[in-house]
Amino acid sequence: MYDGLPTPGRNDECWCGSGKKYKKCHLSFDERLEALYEAGEEVPPRDLLKTAEDIAGVKHSAEVNIGVLDYVAERIGPGVTTEQIDQWVHDYTVEHDAIPAPLNYEGFPKSVCTSVNEVVCHGIPSSDEVLKEGDIVNVDCSTIRDGYFSDSSRMFCIGEVSPEAADLVRVTKEAVEEGLKAVKPWGHLGDVGAVVNEYAKAHGYSVVREFGGHGIGLEFHEDPFVSFVTEPGTGPIMVPGLMFTIEPMINAGAQEIDMSDPNGWTVRTEDRSLTAQWEVQLVITEDGYELLSW
Numbered sequence: 142m143y144d145g146l147p148t149p150g151r152n153d154e155c156w157c158g159s160g161k162k163y164k165k166c167h168l169s170f171d172e173r174l175e176a177l178y179e180a181g182e183e184v185p186p187r188d189l190l191k192t193a194e195d196i197a198g199v200k201h202s203a204e205v206n207i208g209v210l211d212y213v214a215e216r217i218g219p220g221v222t223t224e225q226i227d228q229w230v231h232d233y234t235v236e237h238d239a240i241p242a243p244l245n246y247e248g249f250p251k252s253v254c255t256s257v258n259e260v261v262c263h264g265i266p267s268s269d270e271v272l273k274e275g276d277i278v279n280v281d282c283s284t285i286r287d288g289y290f291s292d293s294s295r296m297f298c299i300g301e302v303s304p305e306a307a308d309l310v311r312v313t314k315e316a317v318e319e320g321l322k323a324v325k326p327w328g329h330l331g332d333v334g335a336v337v338n339e340y341a342k343a344h345g346y347s348v349v350r351e352f353g354g355h356g357i358g359l360e361f362h363e364d365p366f367v368s369f370v371t372e373p374g375t376g377p378i379m380v381p382g383l384m385f386t387i388e389p390m391i392n393a394g395a396q397e398i399d400m401s402d403p404n405g406w407t408v409r410t411e412d413r414s415l416t417a418q419w420e421v422q423l424v425i426t427e428d429g430y431e432l433l434s435w
């Protein structure tokens with residue numbers, strides 16, 4: 142097969158864990174993948190495709206991932222420090238038999254990313270950073286439970302924010318919703334990014350190129366990279382079982398970013414314009430997709 146992975150005999154057990162014979166399970170599915178590959182399409186290797194057991198594990202993880210963001214939503218406001226948010230995320234996660242995935246990930250020092258105003262992503266929580274009326278902040282939570290990864294982020298408006306900030310936060314959420322409409326089994330992943338990019342540009346915004354979504358499930362970051370500056374009809378095929386995030390970073394100003402922060406993590410807009418991001422996690426199904434975390 143195209144992916145170099147072992148393929149069962151016709152009467153052997155299918156690779157997907159269903160317990161059925163291969164010929165009655167994924168044989169014709171695999172033939173479709175092989176044909177797409179022969180036709181020159183980018184086809185994800187089958188070891189990226191999630192089994193029913195994997196999906197159940199991720200949903201169990203996502204219960205905590207969603208729960209922790211709900212917990213933050215009830216408490217965030219003016220006067221809260223981003224350190225306090227980190228403490229909430231850490232404590233809630235471990236109290237629910239899970240692990241905050243960012244903690245010590247490639248040296249990241251905290252349990253969550255908190256990205257305020259012009260911070261595009263990977264803001265590090267700090268007791269010196271006090272949220273004030275008018276701020277917009279992205280809280281990006283990633284959770285490991287029983288070895289399964291879930292990942293989602295939301296924007297929070299602190300008190301009354303400017304109409305410009307409120308519009309950016311709303312349009313960025315809408316861009317994710319528009320992107321979801323382009324998620325179709327056997328379609329091209331580039332269709333999703335194209336829709337997101339068009340939607341952002343139609344509102345006078347720009348989309349960050351260097352960061353995007355990613356495959357996820359058994360690892361924090363799996364293939365494919367999910368860009369939001371793509372052309373329609375390009376990129377990997379959205380094969381049923383493929384699990385990934387949609388998480389565009391949308392800038393009110395220019396798309397260029399500044400990665401010069403000495404902490405090695407925090408990314409800002411180069412022009413210091415406001416930026417926003419929402420993130421959802423989904424899996425492609427036979428007839429559409431299932432949202433797993435948000």
Ligand SMILES: [Zn+2]
Pocket residue numbers: 155156157158159166167
């Ligand atoms: Zn199967």
